[in-house]
Structures are given as structure tokens and as C-alpha cells.
């Protein structure tokens with residue numbers, strides 16, 4: 551694996567690499583969820599590029615940015631072990647040479663996709679995500695972009711960005727990898743103390759219960775309420791939202807309306823850590 555700290559160096563190497571190139575953007579503190587993306591990227595002999603960049607413009611709280619875990623040595627070991635070919639490990643100035651205020655995505659309109667959930671609860675977050683992904687795509691020019699379903703709303707925003715900017719990169723989405731108790735793997739899980747870690751397993755259980763309720767035809771607002779109440783009953787959990795929404799519009803799912811898939815998504819504070827997770831309910835069996 552070749553590690554590059556500048557875009558110029560990476561582009562020099564990639565000009566000689568074989569295509570297709572599959573790109574996996576990350577913020578580091580890598581775990582098995584990220585590795586599932588690297589494995590998917592490398593399938594069928596593709597050239598794999600990963601980036602580790604804790605993008606300051608997508609953090610709406612400076613304390614969250616400062617507390618974000620950083621494990622560069624272990625990250626490089628894992629990436630190499632999973633066959634990653636190139637690691638781009640830039641400084642902020644290399645990603646934003648003209649300053650972070652300038653963004654090729656500031657005029658984009660994500661409509662309902664950013665109206666609720668993370669968009670409503672983390673002001674500026676998706677503007678920062680679109681900004682950094684568009685910058686990284688301009689640097690790497692991959693044929694494929696590999697992202698995790700764990701960040702369902704992020705995937706929807708990036709899919710819309712690719713369409714709006716007519717970027718011909720194919721988006722590949724990888725299912726969520728979970729711990730033994732069902733907790734979605736996340737870099738932020740490292741910051742959970744033992745008791746918060748135990749409590750965090752409840753998030754998956756409540757999302758699974760709500761997803762089963764949707765599949766059984768229960769009302770979405772009732773299921774949201776039940777999941778919120780069950781999580782709030784645990785003194786270590788503070789749910790911010792539980793939403794049952796249409797997977798394409800990310801607006802609240804209304805029973806009786808046609809939907810390709812339904813998403814049950816939640817954001818929950820677990821001690822000092824904010825965690826997100828979701829379940830997809832295909833509607834073909836409903």
C-alpha cells in the first residue's frame with residue numbers, strides 16, 4: 551500500500567494505476583464496517599483507494615470534532631491487510647487549497663433529503679459532507695464510490711449530488727456491519743464506557759422491533775413512539791429521533807402510499823456519544 555499525503559502525489563500514482571478505481575472515503579478510526587467497504591471495493595481486482603480525512607466542515611460541534619478518535623497506525627495496518635492499494639492521508643490545506651469557504655456544491659438543492667433527521671439535527675452537516683466528497687472525487691476520479699448503508703441519509707445526499715453535478719461515478723452501497731449484540735459498528739463506539747456500551751445495544755433492538763412492526767402493518771407514528779419510549783426508559787440513552795420514512799424522499803412514511811423501501815432511522819445519545827443507525831424494510835413483501 552502506498553500512502554500519499556498530497557493530491558498531487560496521489561494523482562501521479564493513479565495516472566499509472568489500472569482501472570477501474572474504487573474509492574472509499576473515511577474519517578479513520580477504522581473497524582470491520584470500513585473493511586467491508588474496502589473488501590467490496592477490491593472485488594474483481596479493482597484498484598482500491600481509501601482516504602482518511604476528518605473533515606472539519608461537516609462537524610457542527612467543535613467538541614465532537616476534537617473528540618473524534620484518531621488511530622492512524624492501526625488504520626494503515628488494517629487497510630494494508632485488506633488489500634488497499636493507495637491511502638490518501640491529507641492535511642486540511644491539501645483538500646481545501648483555496649480555503650474551506652469555497653465549495654462546488656454550495657448551490658445544490660437536496661430538497662426533502664436533508665429536511666429531517668441528520669439534516670434537521672446537525673445544521674450544515676450535509677453541506678460539509680457534499681463539499682468534501684465532491685473535492686475527494688475531483689482528486690481521485692474513481693469509477694466507483696463505495697459507501698455504507700449505516701449512513702443512509704448520507705448515501706441519499708451523495709447520490710443526489712452525483713446526479714446534480716452529472717458526475718459519472720457509480721455509487722456502491724454496502725450493508726451495515728454490526729457487533730455481536732447488533733450495535734452498528736462506528737468509530738464513535740470507542741468512546742463508550744462499559745455501561746454505555748451495554749445500553750447502546752438497545753438501539754438496534756428497538757429499530758429491529760419497529761422494522762418488524764412496519765412489516766406487520768402497524769402504524770409508523772405508533773412504532774416511532776414505542777421505540778422512543780423504550781429507549782428513553784434506559785437512563786443511559788437519550789433518543790434524539792426515531793423516524794419511519796420513505797427511503798427515496800426521506801419524508802415520514804404515510805401508510806397506504808407507494809414506497810420502494812421504508813427506513814427506520816434513529817439518532818440516540820448514549821452517555822457523551824451520539825450514535826445513528828437504521829433498518830431498511832423492503833416493501834415488496836408488504
Ligand code: AMP
Pocket residue numbers: 575576577578582583584586587696697698699700701724725726727728734735736737
Ligand atoms: P466514517 O469513517 O464514519 O465517515 O465512515 C466511512 C464510511 O464507512 C461511510 O461510507 C460509512 O457509511 C461507512 N461505515 C461506517 N460504519 C459502518 C458499518 N458499521 N458498516 C458498514 N459501513 C460503515
